[in-house]
Amino acid sequence: MSARIELSQVFKIFGARPKGRALKMAQSGVMKDDVQAATDHVVGLHDVSFSVGDGEIFVIMGLSGSGKSTAIRTVNRLHDITAGTVMVDGTDVGALNQRELERFRREKMGMVFQHFALFPHRTVVDNVAYGLKVKGMGIDERRRQALEALELVGLERYYMSFPRELSGGMQQRVGLARALAADLDILLMDEAFSALDPLIRRQMQDELLAMQGDMLHKTILFITHDLNEALRVGDRVCIMKDGAVVQIGTPEEILRNPGTAYVAEFVKDVDQGRVLQVESVMSQPTPISLGTTVGEALAMLGSRASVFCVDDEGKPCGVITRDLLAGTQQAGVETVMKTEFGITSRTAPLVEAYELCAKGELVAVVNERGVLEGRLYALDVLAELGEIESKAEQVKAADLAGEGV
Numbered sequence: 001m002s003a004r005i006e007l008s009q010v011f012k013i014f015g016a017r018p019k020g021r022a023l024k025m026a027q028s029g030v031m032k033d034d035v036q037a038a039t040d041h042v043v044g045l046h047d048v049s050f051s052v053g054d055g056e057i058f059v060i061m062g063l064s065g066s067g068k069s070t071a072i073r074t075v076n077r078l079h080d081i082t083a084g085t086v087m088v089d090g091t092d093v094g095a096l097n098q099r100e101l102e103r104f105r106r107e108k109m110g111m112v113f114q115h116f117a118l119f120p121h122r123t124v125v126d127n128v129a130y131g132l133k134v135k136g137m138g139i140d141e142r143r144r145q146a147l148e149a150l151e152l153v154g155l156e157r158y159y160m161s162f163p164r165e166l167s168g169g170m171q172q173r174v175g176l177a178r179a180l181a182a183d184l185d186i187l188l189m190d191e192a193f194s195a196l197d198p199l200i201r202r203q204m205q206d207e208l209l210a211m212q213g214d215m216l217h218k219t220i221l222f223i224t225h226d227l228n229e230a231l232r233v234g235d236r237v238c239i240m241k242d243g244a245v246v247q248i249g250t251p252e253e254i255l256r257n258p259g260t261a262y263v264a265e266f267v268k269d270v271d272q273g274r275v276l277q278v279e280s281v282m283s284q285p286t287p288i289s290l291g292t293t294v295g296e297a298l299a300m301l302g303s304r305a306s307v308f309c310v311d312d313e314g315k316p317c318g319v320i321t322r323d324l325l326a327g328t329q330q331a332g333v334e335t336v337m338k339t340e341f342g343i344t345s346r347t348a349p350l351v352e353a354y355e356l357c358a359k360g361e362l363v364a365v366v367n368e369r370g371v372l373e374g375r376l377y378a379l380d381v382l383a384e385l386g387e388i389e390s391k392a393e394q395v396k397a398a399d400l401a402g403e404g405v
Contacts, residue, residue: 015041
C-alpha cells in the first residue's frame, strides 16, 4: 500500500522563538512539560512520524493536548512545522509558497470539521457547492456535483432547506457532503462526529464506513478523542500523548497488545466485541461428513463434546453431540443430528455472535458460499476476552514498575 501522507520526525513548537532552545531540548528527548517549564514554549508535536496509505482510514486518537489536531493541521499547513518533513503525494508541504499552498489545499484534500461551519443564509445545496464555486466551476456543473454528494449522505430531499431547519446530525452530513462534492482523494476529518449525540454519531460512523467500502475509497486522516470510535472506524490507529506518538497499530493489535500503561488504561474500557472479529476467536471445525455412521462418528468425536456435520459441498447441515450418538451404531448421523444452529461469518464483529453463543452451543462460521470455515463456542469467546483484559493489566503493572513488556 503506497503512502499518500507521510510525517517524518516532525516537531511543532509554539512560542516566540520556536527554533531556539525549546526545539533543541525537545530534539534531545526532553518532554513537553519540562520544555515548557524551562522555556515558556509549548511542544505541540514531539518527533512525530507516521504514514497514511492509499485508501486507508488512519485515525489519530488522544485526549485534549495530545497533539492530534496539531498533527492534522500540519498536513494542509494550517500549522507550519518547526522541524521535520510533511509529504503529501510526494510534495513537501513545507516548501510550498503561498500561491502553491492555496492551490494544494484547493486541489488535493477536503476537510470536515467538528463544527459544521455552514453558511446560515445559504441553502443546503449552495453550502455543498460553495467550494466548487470558489474554484470557478459553472453553476450547472457545481449544482450537479453537489446534488450527487447530498445523495451519498442521504440528504438529497433537503437540498433547498436552510441549515437551521436541519438536526445536528443532518448538518454534519452537509459538511461531509461539501467535502465529498469536491471529489478529492484525501479527506481530513478533525473530530468530525464529536459534537453529535451518541446514536447519531454511531450512524455517521456506519455511513462513513459503508461509503468508504462501497464507493469512496478515499485516503482519510481521522481525528478523535474516543478510543471506541478510533478502533471502530480506523484501519490503523495512532495513539498520541503530550505531542508524541505512543503506539500505532491495527485496532486488533492495539486491543490485544497495548504498548504502555497509558494505552492499557484506555483499552480496559473498550467494547472488545465491536473491535474483534469472529475469525480472531474461531477454531478449526474438523467436521464429519453426512453418510458417516453413528459408530464411526463416535470414534471420530474423540474428546470433543460436539462437532458439525457437512454435506458434499462442505456446508454445515447439523450438529452432533456425544449424547446424540447413543443410538444404533449403524444408523447414519443424519438421523440423530440437530439441524438448528447459529451461523455467522469470519469478518462479523464478535458482538454479533454473542447472542448465538449465549445458548452454549456451537456456532458455524461460513464463507460467502456457505462453506464451513470455523467453529465458535461460548467458552472460546470468554477465554479470549479474559486474555485481553489480563494482558492489559500485565502491561499496566510492568509499565508502572518500570520493567517494560
